[in-house]
Amino acid sequence: xxxxxxxxxxxxxxxxxxxxxxxxxxxxxxxxxxxxxxxxxxxxxxxxxxxxxxxxxxxxxxxxxxxxxxxxxxxxxxxxxxxxxxxxxxxxxxxxxxxxxxxxxxxxxxxxxxxxxxxxxxxxxxxxxxxxxxxxxxxxxxxxxxxxxxxxxxxxxxxxxxxxxxxxxxxxxxxxxxxxxxxxxxxxxxxxxxxxxxxxxxxxxxxxxxxxxxxxxxxxxxxxxxxxxxxxxxxxxxxxxxxxxxxxxxxxxxxxxxxxxxxxxxxxxxxxxxxxxxxxxxxxxxxxx
Amino acid sequence: xxxxxxxxxxxxxxxxxxxxxxxxxxxxxxxxxxxxxxxxxxxxxxxxxxxxxxxxxxxxxxxxxxxxxxxxxxxxxxxxxxxxxxxxxxxxxxxxxxxxxxxxxxxxxxxxxxxxxxxxxxxxxxx
Amino acid sequence: xxxxxxxxxxxxxxxxxxxxxxxxxxxxxxxxxxxxxxxxxxxxxxxxxxxxxxxxxxxxxxxxxxxxxxxxxxxxxxxxxxxxxxxxxxxxxxxxxxxxxxxxxxxxxxxxxxxxxxxxxxxxxxxxxxxxxxxxxxxxxxxxxxxxxxxxxxxxxxxxxxxxxxxxxxxxxxxxxxxxxxxxxxxxxxxxxxxxxxxxxxxxxxxxxxxxxxxxxx
Numbered sequence: 294x295x296x297x298x299x300x301x302x303x304x305x306x307x308x309x310x311x312x313x314x315x316x317x318x319x320x321x322x323x324x325x326x327x328x329x330x331x332x333x334x335x336x337x338x339x340x341x342x343x344x345x346x347x348x349x350x351x352x353x354x355x356x357x358x359x360x361x362x363x364x365x366x367x368x369x370x371x372x373x374x375x376x377x378x379x380x381x382x383x384x385x386x387x388x389x390x391x392x393x394x395x396x397x398x399x400x401x402x403x404x405x406x407x408x409x410x411x412x413x414x415x416x417x418x419x420x421x422x423x424x425x426x427x428x429x430x431x432x433x434x435x436x437x438x439x440x441x442x443x444x445x446x447x448x449x450x451x452x453x454x455x456x457x458x459x460x461x462x463x464x465x466x467x468x469x470x471x472x473x474x475x476x477x478x479x480x481x482x483x484x485x486x487x488x489x490x491x492x493x494x495x496x497x498x499x500x501x502x503x504x505x506x507x508x509x510x511x512x513x514x515x516x517x518x519x520x521x522x523x524x525x526x527x528x529x530x531x532x533x534x535x536x537x538x539x540x541x542x543x544x545x546x547x548x549x550x551x552x553x554x555x556x557x558x559x560x561x562x563x564x565x566x567x568x569x570x571x572x573x574x575x576x577x578x579x580x581x582x
Numbered sequence: 583x584x585x586x587x588x589x590x591x592x593x594x595x596x597x598x599x600x601x602x603x604x605x606x607x608x609x610x611x612x613x614x615x616x617x618x619x620x621x622x623x624x625x626x627x628x629x630x631x632x633x634x635x636x637x638x639x640x641x642x643x644x645x646x647x648x649x650x651x652x653x654x655x656x657x658x659x660x661x662x663x664x665x666x667x668x669x670x671x672x673x674x675x676x677x678x679x680x681x682x683x684x685x686x687x688x689x690x691x692x693x694x695x696x697x698x699x700x701x702x703x704x705x706x707x708x709x
Numbered sequence: 710x711x712x713x714x715x716x717x718x719x720x721x722x723x724x725x726x727x728x729x730x731x732x733x734x735x736x737x738x739x740x741x742x743x744x745x746x747x748x749x750x751x752x753x754x755x756x757x758x759x760x761x762x763x764x765x766x767x768x769x770x771x772x773x774x775x776x777x778x779x780x781x782x783x784x785x786x787x788x789x790x791x792x793x794x795x796x797x798x799x800x801x802x803x804x805x806x807x808x809x810x811x812x813x814x815x816x817x818x819x820x821x822x823x824x825x826x827x828x829x830x831x832x833x834x835x836x837x838x839x840x841x842x843x844x845x846x847x848x849x850x851x852x853x854x855x856x857x858x859x860x861x862x863x864x865x866x867x868x869x870x871x872x873x874x875x876x877x878x879x880x881x882x883x884x885x886x887x888x889x890x891x892x893x894x895x896x897x898x899x900x901x902x903x904x905x906x907x908x909x910x911x912x913x914x915x916x917x918x919x920x921x922x923x924x925x926x927x
Contacts, residue, residue: 322625322635323636345926363789364789365789370787372787374783374787379779380719380779382722383723388781390715391716391719392784394710394790395712395789396788468625468635469626469629489634490634490635507599507636508637561593
């Protein structure tokens with residue numbers, strides 16, 4: 294599978310935060326979700342990828358170096374940022390004119406089609422758009438210049454589930470065509486559960502894991518049992534999510550071993566949210582609880 | 583295209599890719615998917631089944647390795663059902679797996695081979 | 710190019726709300742000041758120079774403020790558009806402002822009852838050269854400084870300008886003499902030199918601004 298984007302050992306130091314040796318690889322035709330809580334470093338990395346921040350070290354390779362110069366690469370990238378970053382005084386058409394002129398493959402027909410699909414009125418002022426409409430507008434712009442890679446930073450934060458589903462559907466459609474890839478960051482796991490192919494987890498400026506969504510979900514189970522059961526499972530690897538005097542809930546990847554050890558233990562499919570919490574959570578022995 | 587039914591369970595012990603792979607395989611063995619038929623594109627299939635594209639990729643890769651499909655760049659993935667021997671062998675293996683289970687159970691319950699044959703006749707008639 | 714056209718248009722759209730006020734100012738200020746100041750009635754060069762400086766500065770300042778308040782600039786950074794084009798569009802905004810103000814002033818000076826003093830091609834060109842030089846420095850400065858610092862500096866300039874003008878009032882006659890002495894030079898050569906000078910200023914200023922923009926982080 295071709296690589297749409299290759300981030301290699303990228304680091305950036307701020308006063309209170311460090312992006313530490315981050316590496317990830319976006320496969321072509323995949324929707325890759327970038328999952329992390331607020332402040333984990335998602336926006337920082339995306340800004341570095343887009344050139345808005347300068348990395349201290351590391352390398353970023355676009356489209357396997359198929360294109361020689363930065364301008365061509367930027368032409369092939371569509372961007373949707375949380376908060377739009379538009380000129381609020383302008384209306385949709387005026388803003389579009391500024392943006393469209395910069396892209397060599399701007400397709401006005403495609404843009405108009407999306408405007409219609411999203412019920413957007415070109416004469417409306419950008420400042421009067423709701424968050425959802427701003428997202429749709431940003432999407433319309435990013436999908437109208439034949440971009441091969443769509444990069445989105447928290448596109449769904451603050452939006453209702455209907456719009457979120459709409460967006461996921463559009464992304465799913467987008468990657469149907471050859472050579473198209475999507476990378477979007479979020480802290481809302483249900484969006485990724487629905488449509489992501491691969492998931493990259495980041496926490497405290499470090500990449501925790503990158504794997505196929507299905508594999509991540511299938512290689513973990515939610516474990517529920519008594520505190521006695523917990524004592525018997527000393528060798529197995531469990532991340533505790535919850536512990537009361539009645540029992541515990543946790544996530545484990547050693548579910549087969551645990552099943553053999555304690556045949557009556559409850560093992561269930563874990564949600565991506567719980568798996569995520571377990572992976573970024575602390576250590577196993579929470580004696581203070 | 584013949585009827586290709588894929589139903590996947592999220593709560594089954596079997597990994598998703600295995601479930602899908604087996605269902606495609608049995609469709610080929612049953613003849614629901616004919617030799618030379620074009621399977622859905624990886625991307626379309628993954629979107630329709632709501633699984634990761636990488637999962638479907640694995641399914642197609644493994645099916646190709648096992649000789650049930652053939653992938654051609656730019657054209658897609660085609661069913662290979664022309665190999666009669668492979669078909670027969672696979673069917674055999676699938677049945678054998680179930681039979682081993684059945685025989686083990688019979689032996690542990692003390693059911694004789696003759697009784698087993700009788701039960702088989704009855705069940706084959708009724709089902 | 711289409712990009713520059715849209716950028717310039719965008720800049721003027723950003724300050725749409727100030728348009729009317731500016732127009733009124735450009736038309737009334739010369740008339741008012743000329744009527745009160747007899748020295749400017751025969752030779753309007755100085756008044757014209759000050760007017761140009763004030764108008765271009767105010768327009769550019771207003772646009773910069775809007776740019777920094779709204780975040781569209783960041784979006785443009787993500788597009789394939791080069792920094793050079795962005796900077797050149799700023800120079801064009803300044804130049805356009807200069808042209809429009811000049812035309813209005815010249816029309817006013819042709820209407821005798823306004824008492825607005827006449828100006829000569831050479832004075833226009835000189836002004837042009839000075840203005841572009843001023844912005845050759847000021848434009849990179851606006852990119853380098855943030856919102857807050859820029860406001861302070863601009864406030865400072867506006868605050869100091871009366872004092873500066875008062876200082877230069879001694880040199881009113883000096884400037885007039887220079888202008889008169891340059892009358893002997895061929896107009897066309899003068900224009901040519903000015904245009905070359907302006908081009909050099911813009912090229913150097915753009916290079917400088919681009920490298921500043923390249924290092925910027927958002």
